[in-house]
Amino acid sequence: KQEVTQIPAALSVPEGENLVLNCSFTDSAIYNLQWFRQDPGKGLTSLLLIQSSQREQTSGRLNASLDKSSGRSTLYIAASQPGDSATYLCAVRRNSGNTPLVFGKGTRLSVIA
């Protein structure tokens, strides 16, 4: 059974810092991996999607890497801003069929102005 772990559970940084969020998964046979952002009491916003054949994806100040063989992904946020404060969730998909995403518990990020 796939298990997804995110470290740290919570993180507080001053504005402007670069930071890294970690995600690990126990079964490396994945189809893709997605990073999401969730604001309190809200739904999920997809940030980056990495296919299993890819090593990384970038969108603005966000960069996500994937090391499938070791079961790890990182989300790098450059020059953090208070508006980045949210919970970041990592999720993996097993195959291209009707398979759901398996989520980690998330990292709760606070960026202090």
Next chain:
Amino acid sequence: GAVVSQHPSRVICKSGTSVKIECRSLDFQATTMFWYRQFPKQSLMLMATSNEGSKATYEQGVEKDKFLINHASLTLSTLTVTSAHPEDSSFYICSARDQNTEAFFGQGTRLTVV
């Protein structure tokens, strides 16, 4: 990205009543929708997989007679919480995707049973 609309965003109901939550894919056809439940500071836990025109597949421990799922069209799935109890209070989120796209999520529904 694609848009998934979930309604209502918040609902308060009395114990014993039923509540229906709608999930719509607005600009694409969703052959598959997923229903998740999220407790405070916890991750999303899959409740069931809903396929258009067929019965939903429920995860172990999820009562299918309590959480009724209907996926009657390619753009709409509904989750009905029947005979709701306070322990059913939670945040419910739906997700939709076409077979080859990434997953998109609704805004979530905060259910409070009093």
